[in-house]
Amino acid sequence: GAVVSQHPSRVICKSGTSVKIECRSLDFQATTMFWYRQFPKQSLMLMATSNEGSKATYEQGVEKDKFLINHASLTLSTLTVTSAHPEDSSFYICSASPDWGQGYEQYFGPGTRLTVT
Amino acid sequence: AQSVTQLDSQVPVFEEAPVELRCNYSSSVSVYLFWYVQYPNQGLQLLLKYLSGSTLVKSINGFEAEFNKSQTSFHLRKPSVHISDTAEYFCAVSFRNKLVFGAGTILRVKS
Numbered sequence: 001g002a003v004v005s006q007h008p009s010r011v012i013c014k015s016g017t018s019v020k021i022e023c024r025s026l027d028f029q030a031t032t033m034f035w036y037r038q039f040p041k042q043s044l045m046l047m048a049t050s051n052e053g054s055k056a057t058y059e060q061g062v063e064k065d066k067f068l069i070n071h072a073s074l075t076l077s078t079l080t081v082t083s084a085h086p087e088d089s090s091f092y093i094c095s096a097s098p099d100w101g102q103g104y105e106q107y108f109g110p111g112t113r114l115t116v117t
Numbered sequence: 118a119q120s121v122t123q124l125d126s127q128v129p130v131f132e133e134a135p136v137e138l139r140c141n142y143s144s145s146v147s148v149y150l151f152w153y154v155q156y157p158n159q160g161l162q163l164l165l166k167y168l169s170g171s172t173l174v175k176s177i178n179g180f181e182a183e184f185n186k187s188q189t190s191f192h193l194r195k196p197s198v199h200i201s202d203t204a205e206y207f208c209a210v211s212f213r214n215k216l217v218f219g220a221g222t223i224l225r226v227k228s
Binding site: 095 | 163
């Protein structure tokens with residue numbers, strides 16, 4: 001149980017285009033979903049926290065107009081990287097916190113490798 | 118603010134040898150502590166967690182970690198490692214339902 005999927009697993013896009021990444025909780029409802037970014041050989045950095053039906057809360061330094069987050073349902077959150085540039089290339093990981101948990105539990109997706117050419 | 122320090126970026130060890138991955142945290146309030154493991158090009162998997170109670174917590178695959186409040190540490194140990202334990206290990210603290218991660222330690226098990 002507590003499985004989180006991400007799609008796509010890998011994506012290559014051209015500079016200036018937008019790309020959408022989906023994060024789904026497959027067997028539970030998630031009150032909160034988180035989006036992280038991981039640079040090579042570095043730790044995960046929290047980008048934003050999203051709650052179903054409300055606007056995402058972005059961490060300091062993260063451009064909300066560039067990284068659009070939509071949490072339309074209790075099982076789906078999407079991250080759209082708008083007008084992508086090579087410096088946006090990274091490994092993006094989502095996590096979901098179940099509605100039956102105590103808030104501290106997060107289950108992670110397998111990640112999406114974004115390459116901007 | 119909360120922070121996590123993993124002192125070793127890489128730990129090489131021979132198969133069947135013991136290993137300790139160190140983690141220290143900084144927090145002015147009580148936090149929950151976690152160890153996650155990440156295999157190449159994959160997401161994170163929860164290895165074990167400390168919430169309260171017994172300070173020694175164990176995973177199903179032989180890892181254990183001990184919460185030491187006085188030293189603000191949560192070191193991860195395994196008495197005998199396998200090749201399959203090769204991965205990156207992240208220590209994290211949870212505060213207000215947000216996770217703060219350490220920089221990670223790459224465990225390389227050699228035959």
